[in-house]
Protein backbone atom coordinates (compact mmCIF):
# COMPACT_ATOMS: atom_id res chain seq x y z
CA UNK A 1 0.00 0.00 0.00
CA UNK A 2 1.19 3.56 -0.69
CA UNK A 3 0.84 6.56 1.61
CA UNK A 4 -1.82 8.93 0.25
CA UNK A 5 0.38 11.92 1.14
CA UNK A 6 3.98 11.05 0.22
CA UNK A 7 3.43 7.86 -1.82
CA UNK A 8 6.02 5.89 0.15
CA UNK A 9 5.36 2.23 0.86
CA UNK A 10 3.50 1.32 4.06
CA UNK A 11 3.06 -2.07 5.70
CA UNK A 12 -0.38 -3.68 5.82
CA UNK A 13 -0.73 -3.31 9.60
CA UNK A 14 0.69 0.22 9.93
CA UNK A 15 -1.57 2.98 11.17
CA UNK A 16 0.88 5.75 10.36
CA UNK A 17 3.26 6.39 7.49
CA UNK A 18 6.82 5.90 8.76
CA UNK A 19 8.08 8.43 6.22
CA UNK A 20 5.79 11.45 6.71
CA UNK A 21 3.60 10.57 9.67
CA UNK A 22 0.29 10.79 7.85
CA UNK A 23 -2.50 8.58 9.14
CA UNK A 24 -2.97 5.56 6.93
CA UNK A 25 -6.04 5.77 4.75
CA UNK A 26 -8.79 3.30 5.58
CA UNK A 27 -11.57 2.13 3.39
CA UNK A 28 -14.89 3.13 4.92
CA UNK A 29 -17.02 1.35 2.42
CA UNK A 30 -15.98 -2.28 2.40
CA UNK A 31 -18.19 -3.03 -0.57
CA UNK A 32 -16.12 -1.42 -3.23
CA UNK A 33 -17.94 -1.44 -6.52
CA UNK A 34 -16.91 -2.34 -10.01
CA UNK A 35 -17.81 0.44 -12.41
CA UNK A 36 -17.43 1.01 -16.10
CA UNK A 37 -16.32 4.63 -16.33
CA UNK A 38 -14.24 7.09 -18.29
CA UNK A 39 -11.13 8.38 -16.59
CA UNK A 40 -9.64 11.75 -17.37
CA UNK A 41 -6.08 12.61 -16.43
CA UNK A 42 -4.76 16.10 -17.01
CA UNK A 43 -1.60 17.91 -16.04
CA UNK A 44 0.38 21.05 -16.73
CA UNK A 45 3.18 20.45 -19.22
CA UNK A 46 6.62 20.86 -17.63
CA UNK A 47 5.25 22.17 -14.36
CA UNK A 48 8.58 21.56 -12.61
CA UNK A 49 10.33 23.84 -15.09
CA UNK A 50 7.57 26.46 -14.69
CA UNK A 51 7.97 26.78 -10.94
CA UNK A 52 11.67 25.89 -10.58
CA UNK A 53 12.75 29.38 -9.54
CA UNK A 54 9.71 30.20 -7.43
CA UNK A 55 9.27 29.79 -3.70
CA UNK A 56 6.59 27.29 -2.68
CA UNK A 57 3.80 29.86 -2.25
CA UNK A 58 4.52 31.50 -5.58
CA UNK A 59 4.66 28.08 -7.19
CA UNK A 60 1.21 27.22 -5.88
CA UNK A 61 -0.25 30.51 -7.06
CA UNK A 62 1.28 30.05 -10.51
CA UNK A 63 -0.36 26.64 -10.94
CA UNK A 64 -3.59 27.20 -9.02
CA UNK A 65 -5.45 29.06 -11.80
CA UNK A 66 -4.79 26.11 -14.12
CA UNK A 67 -6.04 23.66 -11.51
CA UNK A 68 -9.15 25.75 -10.89
CA UNK A 69 -9.83 25.81 -14.64
CA UNK A 70 -9.39 22.03 -14.79
CA UNK A 71 -11.77 21.41 -11.90
CA UNK A 72 -14.34 23.76 -13.41
CA UNK A 73 -14.28 21.97 -16.74
CA UNK A 74 -14.63 18.54 -15.11
CA UNK A 75 -17.59 19.66 -13.01
CA UNK A 76 -19.32 21.38 -15.90
CA UNK A 77 -19.73 17.99 -17.55
CA UNK A 78 -20.70 16.06 -14.44
CA UNK A 79 -17.30 14.54 -13.64
CA UNK A 80 -15.81 14.08 -10.20
CA UNK A 81 -12.24 15.01 -9.36
CA UNK A 82 -10.93 11.91 -7.64
CA UNK A 83 -7.38 13.06 -7.09
CA UNK A 84 -5.46 16.34 -7.23
CA UNK A 85 -1.80 16.03 -8.01
CA UNK A 86 -0.43 19.55 -7.50
CA UNK A 87 -0.01 20.22 -11.19
CA UNK A 88 -2.90 18.15 -12.46
CA UNK A 89 -5.80 15.94 -11.58
CA UNK A 90 -7.53 12.63 -12.11
CA UNK A 91 -11.27 12.72 -12.69
CA UNK A 92 -13.93 10.13 -13.27
CA UNK A 93 -17.12 10.23 -15.33
CA UNK A 94 -19.88 7.68 -14.71
CA UNK A 95 -19.35 7.16 -10.97
CA UNK A 96 -20.44 7.21 -8.16
CA UNK A 97 -23.69 7.58 -10.12
CA UNK A 98 -23.64 5.68 -13.39
CA UNK A 99 -24.15 7.70 -16.53
CA UNK A 100 -24.44 6.11 -19.95
CA UNK A 101 -22.85 9.21 -21.51
CA UNK A 102 -19.64 8.99 -19.51
CA UNK A 103 -17.32 8.85 -22.52
CA UNK A 104 -18.71 11.78 -24.57
CA UNK A 105 -19.06 13.85 -21.39
CA UNK A 106 -15.40 13.22 -20.52
CA UNK A 107 -14.35 14.21 -24.07
CA UNK A 108 -16.36 17.43 -23.86
CA UNK A 109 -14.81 18.15 -20.46
CA UNK A 110 -11.30 17.53 -21.84
CA UNK A 111 -11.85 19.97 -24.69
CA UNK A 112 -13.30 22.53 -22.29
CA UNK A 113 -10.39 22.00 -19.90
CA UNK A 114 -7.81 22.80 -22.59
CA UNK A 115 -9.89 25.81 -23.69
CA UNK A 116 -10.22 27.17 -20.17
CA UNK A 117 -6.50 26.87 -19.40
CA UNK A 118 -5.59 28.50 -22.73
CA UNK A 119 -8.05 31.28 -21.86
CA UNK A 120 -6.11 32.15 -18.70
CA UNK A 121 -3.74 34.21 -20.82
CA UNK A 122 -0.58 32.63 -19.37
CA UNK A 123 1.28 31.26 -22.42
CA UNK A 124 3.58 29.26 -20.14
CA UNK A 125 0.65 27.18 -18.93
CA UNK A 126 -0.09 24.34 -21.30
CA UNK A 127 -1.95 21.18 -20.43
CA UNK A 128 -2.26 17.69 -21.81
CA UNK A 129 -5.07 15.26 -21.25
CA UNK A 130 -5.49 11.48 -21.40
CA UNK A 131 -8.84 9.66 -21.58
CA UNK A 132 -9.67 6.01 -21.18
CA UNK A 133 -12.90 4.11 -20.64
CA UNK A 134 -12.70 0.92 -18.66
CA UNK A 135 -13.63 -1.10 -15.66
CA UNK A 136 -12.45 0.22 -12.30
CA UNK A 137 -13.00 -0.48 -8.65
CA UNK A 138 -14.46 2.51 -6.86
CA UNK A 139 -14.51 2.99 -3.11
CA UNK A 140 -14.49 5.70 -0.48
CA UNK A 141 -11.29 6.19 1.44
CA UNK A 142 -11.19 8.07 4.71
CA UNK A 143 -7.95 9.66 5.74
CA UNK A 144 -7.40 11.79 8.81
CA UNK A 145 -8.85 14.95 7.28
CA UNK A 146 -10.94 13.98 4.34
CA UNK A 147 -12.91 11.39 2.47
CA UNK A 148 -11.81 10.65 -1.06
CA UNK A 149 -13.59 8.79 -3.81
CA UNK A 150 -10.84 6.47 -4.92
CA UNK A 151 -10.65 4.77 -8.29
CA UNK A 152 -8.42 1.75 -8.63
CA UNK A 153 -7.48 -0.59 -11.42
CA UNK A 154 -5.32 -0.78 -14.51
CA UNK A 155 -7.57 1.67 -16.36
CA UNK A 156 -6.00 4.51 -14.37
CA UNK A 157 -2.55 3.67 -15.71
CA UNK A 158 -3.59 3.76 -19.32
CA UNK A 159 -5.26 7.16 -18.85
CA UNK A 160 -2.09 8.43 -17.17
CA UNK A 161 0.13 7.04 -19.95
CA UNK A 162 -2.04 8.64 -22.61
CA UNK A 163 -1.79 11.94 -20.76
CA UNK A 164 1.98 11.67 -20.63
CA UNK A 165 2.11 10.85 -24.35
CA UNK A 166 -0.09 13.78 -25.40
CA UNK A 167 1.36 16.85 -27.10
CA UNK A 168 0.82 20.18 -25.30
CA UNK A 169 -2.83 21.32 -25.41
CA UNK A 170 -3.94 18.01 -26.91
CA UNK A 171 -6.30 15.31 -25.73
CA UNK A 172 -5.35 11.68 -26.37
CA UNK A 173 -7.86 8.87 -25.98
CA UNK A 174 -7.79 5.09 -25.91
CA UNK A 175 -9.73 3.01 -28.40
CA UNK A 176 -12.29 2.07 -25.73
CA UNK A 177 -13.10 5.72 -25.19
CA UNK A 178 -13.10 6.51 -28.90
CA UNK A 179 -15.58 3.70 -29.64
CA UNK A 180 -18.00 4.96 -27.00
CA UNK A 181 -17.85 8.64 -27.92
CA UNK A 182 -17.55 8.36 -31.71
CA UNK A 183 -20.29 10.23 -33.52
CA UNK A 184 -20.60 12.80 -30.78
CA UNK A 185 -16.88 13.51 -30.72
CA UNK A 186 -14.37 13.62 -33.59
CA UNK A 187 -11.10 11.72 -33.39
CA UNK A 188 -7.95 11.40 -35.45
CA UNK A 189 -6.28 7.99 -35.42
CA UNK A 190 -2.60 8.43 -34.58
CA UNK A 191 -1.58 4.82 -35.10
CA UNK A 192 -0.35 2.33 -32.56
CA UNK A 193 2.18 3.42 -30.00
CA UNK A 194 4.20 1.67 -27.39
CA UNK A 195 3.28 3.06 -23.96
CA UNK A 196 5.38 2.49 -20.87
CA UNK A 197 4.13 -0.46 -18.85
CA UNK A 198 2.08 -2.01 -21.67
CA UNK A 199 3.48 -4.98 -23.52
CA UNK A 200 1.65 -4.34 -26.80
CA UNK A 201 1.58 -1.17 -28.89
CA UNK A 202 -1.88 0.37 -28.39
CA UNK A 203 -4.06 2.31 -30.83
CA UNK A 204 -4.17 5.99 -29.90
CA UNK A 205 -6.65 8.67 -30.93
CA UNK A 206 -6.46 12.43 -30.72
CA UNK A 207 -9.67 14.31 -29.94
CA UNK A 208 -10.11 16.90 -32.69
CA UNK A 209 -13.47 18.35 -31.79
CA UNK A 210 -16.95 17.74 -30.47
CA UNK A 211 -20.31 18.62 -31.83
CA UNK A 212 -23.50 18.39 -29.97
CA UNK A 213 -24.89 15.59 -32.06
CA UNK A 214 -27.53 13.80 -30.05
CA UNK A 215 -27.41 10.08 -29.37
CA UNK A 216 -30.48 9.81 -31.59
CA UNK A 217 -28.74 11.26 -34.63
CA UNK A 218 -25.79 8.95 -34.07
CA UNK A 219 -28.13 5.97 -33.73
CA UNK A 220 -30.33 6.91 -36.67
CA UNK A 221 -27.30 6.85 -38.92
CA UNK A 222 -26.52 3.29 -37.73
CA UNK A 223 -30.00 1.85 -37.43
CA UNK A 224 -30.83 -0.94 -39.81
CA UNK A 225 -34.09 -2.40 -38.57
CA UNK A 226 -37.47 -1.30 -39.83
CA UNK A 227 -39.74 0.37 -37.25
CA UNK A 228 -41.64 -2.37 -35.42
CA UNK A 229 -44.47 -2.62 -32.90
CA UNK A 230 -45.57 0.47 -30.89
CA UNK A 231 -49.10 0.24 -32.28
CA UNK A 232 -50.73 1.41 -29.04
CA UNK A 233 -48.45 4.38 -28.67
CA UNK A 234 -48.94 5.44 -32.29
CA UNK A 235 -52.70 5.15 -31.83
CA UNK A 236 -52.51 7.40 -28.77
CA UNK A 237 -50.45 9.99 -30.62
CA UNK A 238 -52.84 9.81 -33.59
CA UNK A 239 -55.78 10.57 -31.34
CA UNK A 240 -53.96 13.53 -29.80
CA UNK A 241 -53.04 14.90 -33.22
CA UNK A 242 -56.71 14.80 -34.12
CA UNK A 243 -57.79 16.44 -30.87
CA UNK A 244 -55.15 19.14 -31.37
CA UNK A 245 -57.33 20.58 -34.15
CA UNK A 246 -59.56 22.53 -31.75
CA UNK A 247 -57.03 22.84 -28.94
CA UNK A 248 -53.37 22.22 -28.11
CA UNK A 249 -52.54 18.69 -26.94
CA UNK A 250 -49.43 17.48 -25.13
CA UNK A 251 -47.99 13.98 -24.79
CA UNK A 252 -45.14 12.78 -22.61
CA UNK A 253 -43.38 9.51 -23.42
CA UNK A 254 -41.38 8.12 -20.55
CA UNK A 255 -38.81 5.37 -20.86
CA UNK A 256 -35.33 4.20 -20.03
CA UNK A 257 -32.44 4.90 -22.38
CA UNK A 258 -32.48 2.73 -25.48
CA UNK A 259 -36.10 1.68 -25.13
CA UNK A 260 -37.07 3.51 -28.32
CA UNK A 261 -38.47 6.94 -27.36
CA UNK A 262 -36.65 8.82 -30.09
CA UNK A 263 -37.43 6.28 -32.77
CA UNK A 264 -41.12 6.34 -31.95
CA UNK A 265 -41.55 10.11 -31.89
CA UNK A 266 -39.45 10.64 -35.01
CA UNK A 267 -41.42 8.02 -36.93
CA UNK A 268 -44.62 9.74 -35.87
CA UNK A 269 -43.43 13.30 -36.56
CA UNK A 270 -42.27 12.15 -40.02
CA UNK A 271 -45.81 10.89 -40.66
CA UNK A 272 -47.32 14.19 -39.57
CA UNK A 273 -44.85 16.10 -41.73
CA UNK A 274 -45.93 14.09 -44.76
CA UNK A 275 -49.49 15.12 -43.94
CA UNK A 276 -48.57 18.80 -44.00
CA UNK A 277 -47.80 19.57 -40.36
CA UNK A 278 -44.93 21.92 -39.56
CA UNK A 279 -42.38 20.04 -37.42
CA UNK A 280 -40.01 21.71 -34.96
CA UNK A 281 -37.58 19.89 -32.79
CA UNK A 282 -35.14 20.38 -29.94
CA UNK A 283 -33.18 17.92 -27.86
CA UNK A 284 -31.96 18.58 -24.38
CA UNK A 285 -28.37 17.49 -24.02
CA UNK A 286 -26.35 16.30 -21.03
CA UNK A 287 -23.48 18.43 -22.33
CA UNK A 288 -25.56 21.59 -22.30
CA UNK A 289 -27.53 21.14 -19.11
CA UNK A 290 -25.57 24.00 -17.55
CA UNK A 291 -25.86 26.31 -20.58
CA UNK A 292 -28.78 28.75 -20.08
CA UNK A 293 -31.45 28.64 -22.81
CA UNK A 294 -29.63 25.94 -24.77
CA UNK A 295 -32.84 23.96 -25.36
CA UNK A 296 -34.84 27.05 -26.30
CA UNK A 297 -32.06 28.13 -28.64
CA UNK A 298 -32.19 24.76 -30.40
CA UNK A 299 -35.96 25.12 -30.77
CA UNK A 300 -35.70 28.67 -32.13
CA UNK A 301 -33.05 27.60 -34.64
CA UNK A 302 -35.29 24.75 -35.74
CA UNK A 303 -38.16 27.21 -36.24
CA UNK A 304 -36.07 29.71 -38.18
CA UNK A 305 -34.58 26.98 -40.33
CA UNK A 306 -37.92 25.23 -40.89
CA UNK A 307 -39.78 28.35 -41.91
CA UNK A 308 -36.86 29.84 -43.85
CA UNK A 309 -37.76 33.20 -42.30
CA UNK A 310 -36.32 35.47 -39.68
CA UNK A 311 -38.34 36.18 -36.57
CA UNK A 312 -39.58 39.50 -38.00
CA UNK A 313 -41.12 37.68 -40.91
CA UNK A 314 -43.02 35.39 -38.56
CA UNK A 315 -44.65 37.84 -36.23
CA UNK A 316 -44.64 41.44 -35.18
CA UNK A 317 -42.47 41.37 -32.09
CA UNK A 318 -41.89 44.43 -29.93
CA UNK A 319 -38.37 45.83 -29.79
CA UNK A 320 -37.72 44.19 -26.45
CA UNK A 321 -39.07 40.86 -27.65
CA UNK A 322 -36.78 40.97 -30.66
CA UNK A 323 -33.82 41.61 -28.37
CA UNK A 324 -35.02 38.72 -26.22
CA UNK A 325 -34.83 36.31 -29.16
CA UNK A 326 -31.46 37.72 -30.18
CA UNK A 327 -30.24 37.07 -26.64
CA UNK A 328 -31.39 33.44 -26.82
CA UNK A 329 -29.65 33.03 -30.18
CA UNK A 330 -26.44 34.64 -28.86
CA UNK A 331 -26.70 37.45 -31.38
CA UNK A 332 -25.39 40.95 -30.65
CA UNK A 333 -28.03 43.25 -29.13
CA UNK A 334 -27.94 46.96 -29.80
CA UNK A 335 -31.11 47.94 -27.91
CA UNK A 336 -30.00 49.93 -24.81
CA UNK A 337 -33.34 49.18 -23.11
CA UNK A 338 -32.47 45.44 -23.01
CA UNK A 339 -29.28 46.20 -21.13
CA UNK A 340 -31.27 47.91 -18.40
CA UNK A 341 -33.77 45.11 -17.80
CA UNK A 342 -33.65 43.03 -14.62
CA UNK A 343 -32.99 39.29 -15.19
CA UNK A 344 -36.59 38.52 -14.26
CA UNK A 345 -37.98 40.96 -16.85
CA UNK A 346 -35.63 39.52 -19.45
CA UNK A 347 -36.89 36.05 -18.72
CA UNK A 348 -40.46 37.23 -19.13
CA UNK A 349 -39.66 38.94 -22.44
CA UNK A 350 -38.01 35.75 -23.72
CA UNK A 351 -41.04 33.71 -22.74
CA UNK A 352 -43.52 36.16 -24.30
CA UNK A 353 -41.53 36.43 -27.51
CA UNK A 354 -41.29 32.63 -27.84
CA UNK A 355 -45.04 32.22 -27.29
CA UNK A 356 -45.79 35.00 -29.81
CA UNK A 357 -43.65 33.30 -32.46
CA UNK A 358 -45.30 29.96 -31.91
CA UNK A 359 -48.81 31.45 -31.97
CA UNK A 360 -48.10 33.16 -35.24
CA UNK A 361 -46.95 29.85 -36.73
CA UNK A 362 -49.89 27.82 -35.56
CA UNK A 363 -52.46 30.06 -37.23
CA UNK A 364 -50.82 29.34 -40.55
CA UNK A 365 -50.38 25.58 -40.31
CA UNK A 366 -50.82 22.74 -37.84
CA UNK A 367 -47.61 22.53 -35.89
CA UNK A 368 -45.90 19.77 -33.95
CA UNK A 369 -43.16 20.58 -31.47
CA UNK A 370 -40.92 17.78 -30.26
CA UNK A 371 -38.75 18.29 -27.21
CA UNK A 372 -36.63 15.24 -26.45
CA UNK A 373 -34.94 14.15 -23.24
CA UNK A 374 -36.53 16.66 -20.92
CA UNK A 375 -34.62 15.20 -17.97
CA UNK A 376 -31.61 17.15 -19.30
CA UNK A 377 -33.34 20.48 -19.90
CA UNK A 378 -31.40 23.54 -18.76
CA UNK A 379 -33.15 25.51 -16.04
CA UNK A 380 -33.50 28.74 -18.00
CA UNK A 381 -35.37 27.02 -20.82
CA UNK A 382 -37.75 25.29 -18.44
CA UNK A 383 -40.00 28.25 -17.73
CA UNK A 384 -40.34 29.01 -21.41
CA UNK A 385 -41.05 25.38 -22.32
CA UNK A 386 -43.68 25.27 -19.59
CA UNK A 387 -45.35 28.33 -21.17
CA UNK A 388 -45.12 26.89 -24.70
CA UNK A 389 -46.48 23.51 -23.65
CA UNK A 390 -49.48 25.17 -21.97
CA UNK A 391 -50.49 27.57 -24.76
CA UNK A 392 -54.22 27.48 -25.39
CA UNK A 393 -54.14 27.52 -29.17
CA UNK A 394 -55.73 25.31 -31.81
CA UNK A 395 -53.52 23.27 -34.14
CA UNK A 396 -50.58 22.65 -31.79
CA UNK A 397 -49.27 19.25 -30.73
CA UNK A 398 -46.45 19.16 -28.17
CA UNK A 399 -44.52 15.89 -27.86
CA UNK A 400 -42.16 15.44 -24.94
CA UNK A 401 -39.88 12.57 -24.01
CA UNK A 402 -38.02 11.88 -20.79
CA UNK A 403 -36.31 9.21 -18.78
CA UNK A 404 -38.25 8.20 -15.66
CA UNK A 405 -35.98 10.15 -13.32
CA UNK A 406 -35.79 13.91 -13.75
CA UNK A 407 -39.14 14.74 -15.33
CA UNK A 408 -39.66 18.46 -14.66
CA UNK A 409 -42.58 19.37 -12.35
CA UNK A 410 -44.28 21.68 -14.81
CA UNK A 411 -45.09 18.77 -17.11
CA UNK A 412 -47.78 17.71 -14.63
CA UNK A 413 -49.45 21.10 -15.05
CA UNK A 414 -49.80 21.07 -18.83
CA UNK A 415 -52.34 18.29 -18.95
CA UNK A 416 -50.10 15.88 -20.79
CA UNK A 417 -51.18 12.41 -21.80
CA UNK A 418 -48.50 10.16 -20.39
CA UNK A 419 -47.31 6.89 -21.91
CA UNK A 420 -44.59 4.67 -20.44
CA UNK A 421 -42.58 2.77 -23.05
CA UNK A 422 -41.74 -0.84 -22.28
CA UNK A 423 -39.46 -3.15 -24.21
CA UNK A 424 -40.67 -4.31 -27.61
CA UNK A 425 -41.86 -7.82 -26.83
CA UNK A 426 -40.52 -11.06 -28.19
CA UNK A 427 -42.18 -11.03 -31.61
CA UNK A 428 -41.11 -7.49 -32.39
CA UNK A 429 -37.61 -8.29 -31.13
CA UNK A 430 -37.47 -11.16 -33.63
CA UNK A 431 -38.69 -8.87 -36.41
CA UNK A 432 -35.83 -6.48 -35.65
CA UNK A 433 -33.42 -9.39 -35.74
CA UNK A 434 -34.79 -10.53 -39.11
CA UNK A 435 -33.82 -7.12 -40.46
CA UNK A 436 -30.44 -7.01 -38.76
CA UNK A 437 -29.20 -10.58 -39.18
CA UNK A 438 -31.17 -11.67 -42.23
CA UNK A 439 -33.48 -14.62 -42.55
CA UNK A 440 -31.11 -17.52 -43.06
CA UNK A 441 -32.34 -20.62 -41.20
CA UNK A 442 -29.16 -21.23 -39.22
CA UNK A 443 -29.65 -17.89 -37.45
CA UNK A 444 -32.80 -19.04 -35.66
CA UNK A 445 -31.00 -20.22 -32.56
CA UNK A 446 -28.95 -17.03 -32.29
CA UNK A 447 -32.09 -14.92 -32.64
CA UNK A 448 -33.77 -16.75 -29.77
CA UNK A 449 -30.72 -16.24 -27.61
CA UNK A 450 -30.49 -12.53 -28.42
CA UNK A 451 -34.19 -12.01 -27.70
CA UNK A 452 -33.80 -13.67 -24.31
CA UNK A 453 -30.50 -11.98 -23.54
CA UNK A 454 -31.73 -8.46 -24.33
CA UNK A 455 -35.32 -8.79 -23.12
CA UNK A 456 -36.18 -7.17 -26.48
CA UNK A 457 -34.88 -3.74 -25.56
CA UNK A 458 -34.19 -2.38 -29.05
CA UNK A 459 -30.88 -0.68 -28.28
CA UNK A 460 -29.59 -3.83 -26.58
CA UNK A 461 -30.57 -5.94 -29.61
CA UNK A 462 -28.69 -3.60 -31.94
CA UNK A 463 -25.60 -3.34 -29.77
CA UNK A 464 -25.32 -7.07 -29.05
CA UNK A 465 -25.45 -7.72 -32.82
CA UNK A 466 -22.96 -4.94 -33.50
CA UNK A 467 -20.52 -6.38 -30.99
CA UNK A 468 -20.85 -9.87 -32.53
CA UNK A 469 -19.97 -8.32 -35.87
CA UNK A 470 -17.05 -6.35 -34.39
CA UNK A 471 -15.75 -9.51 -32.78
CA UNK A 472 -15.84 -11.31 -36.13
CA UNK A 473 -18.47 -13.85 -35.00
CA UNK A 474 -20.76 -12.53 -37.74
CA UNK A 475 -19.63 -11.50 -41.16
CA UNK A 476 -21.26 -9.93 -44.18
CA UNK A 477 -23.58 -6.95 -44.50
CA UNK A 478 -26.32 -5.83 -42.17
CA UNK A 479 -29.48 -7.65 -43.15
CA UNK A 480 -27.51 -10.51 -44.64
CA UNK A 481 -25.07 -11.76 -42.04
CA UNK A 482 -23.54 -15.20 -41.76
CA UNK A 483 -22.02 -17.00 -38.80
CA UNK A 484 -18.25 -16.99 -39.16
CA UNK A 485 -17.66 -19.11 -36.05
CA UNK A 486 -19.53 -20.45 -33.02
CA UNK A 487 -21.16 -17.67 -31.02
CA UNK A 488 -20.07 -18.47 -27.45
CA UNK A 489 -21.06 -15.92 -24.80
CA UNK A 490 -23.15 -13.00 -26.02
CA UNK A 491 -21.64 -10.67 -23.44
CA UNK A 492 -22.65 -7.14 -22.55
CA UNK A 493 -21.22 -4.65 -25.05
CA UNK A 494 -19.45 -1.70 -23.43
CA UNK A 495 -21.81 0.68 -25.25
CA UNK A 496 -24.70 -0.46 -23.07
CA UNK A 497 -22.94 -1.15 -19.80
CA UNK A 498 -23.57 2.43 -18.71
CA UNK A 499 -27.27 2.15 -19.54
CA UNK A 500 -27.61 -0.97 -17.44
CA UNK A 501 -25.54 0.48 -14.61
CA UNK A 502 -27.73 3.60 -14.57
CA UNK A 503 -30.79 1.38 -14.18
CA UNK A 504 -29.16 -0.57 -11.37
CA UNK A 505 -28.31 2.67 -9.58
CA UNK A 506 -32.00 3.43 -9.26
CA UNK A 507 -32.68 0.44 -7.03
CA UNK A 508 -31.66 0.02 -3.41
CA UNK A 509 -28.41 -1.57 -2.31
CA UNK A 510 -30.25 -4.61 -0.90
CA UNK A 511 -32.12 -5.21 -4.14
CA UNK A 512 -28.90 -4.88 -6.05
CA UNK A 513 -27.18 -7.55 -3.92
CA UNK A 514 -30.14 -9.82 -4.49
CA UNK A 515 -29.79 -9.34 -8.23
CA UNK A 516 -26.10 -10.08 -8.00
CA UNK A 517 -26.79 -13.34 -6.23
CA UNK A 518 -29.51 -14.25 -8.69
CA UNK A 519 -27.21 -13.43 -11.58
CA UNK A 520 -24.43 -15.58 -10.15
CA UNK A 521 -26.79 -18.48 -9.63
CA UNK A 522 -28.88 -19.44 -12.45
CA UNK A 523 -29.33 -20.14 -16.08
CA UNK A 524 -30.22 -16.48 -16.49
CA UNK A 525 -26.63 -15.65 -15.65
CA UNK A 526 -25.99 -14.06 -18.99
CA UNK A 527 -29.39 -12.55 -19.31
CA UNK A 528 -29.50 -8.79 -19.54
CA UNK A 529 -33.07 -8.78 -18.33
CA UNK A 530 -31.83 -9.48 -14.84
CA UNK A 531 -30.53 -5.92 -14.94
CA UNK A 532 -33.94 -4.44 -15.63
Ligand SMILES: Nc1ncnc2c1ncn2[C@@H]1O[C@H](COP(=O)(O)OP(=O)(O)O)[C@@H](O)[C@H]1O
Nearest residue numbers: 219223227228257258259260261262263458459
Ligand atom coordinates in the same frame (compact mmCIF):
# COMPACT_ATOMS: atom_id res chain seq x y z
N1 LIG B 1 -39.81 0.20 -32.52
C1 LIG B 1 -38.57 0.07 -33.01
N2 LIG B 1 -38.33 -0.61 -34.14
C2 LIG B 1 -37.08 -0.74 -34.63
N3 LIG B 1 -35.99 -0.21 -34.06
C3 LIG B 1 -36.16 0.50 -32.93
C4 LIG B 1 -37.45 0.68 -32.34
N4 LIG B 1 -37.32 1.41 -31.23
C5 LIG B 1 -36.01 1.70 -31.14
N5 LIG B 1 -35.31 1.16 -32.14
C6 LIG B 1 -33.86 1.32 -32.35
O1 LIG B 1 -33.20 1.14 -31.10
C7 LIG B 1 -32.21 2.14 -30.88
C8 LIG B 1 -32.52 2.88 -29.59
O2 LIG B 1 -33.72 3.60 -29.73
P1 LIG B 1 -33.88 5.14 -29.32
O3 LIG B 1 -35.16 5.60 -29.92
O4 LIG B 1 -32.66 5.90 -29.69
O5 LIG B 1 -34.00 5.02 -27.73
P2 LIG B 1 -34.21 6.17 -26.64
O6 LIG B 1 -34.53 7.44 -27.36
O7 LIG B 1 -35.35 5.70 -25.80
O8 LIG B 1 -32.94 6.22 -25.88
C9 LIG B 1 -32.23 3.04 -32.10
O9 LIG B 1 -31.18 2.71 -32.96
C10 LIG B 1 -33.56 2.76 -32.73
O10 LIG B 1 -33.54 2.93 -34.13
Ligand SMILES: [Mg+2]
Nearest residue numbers: 216261262372
Ligand atom coordinates in the same frame (compact mmCIF):
# COMPACT_ATOMS: atom_id res chain seq x y z
MG1 LIG C 1 -33.46 9.29 -27.44
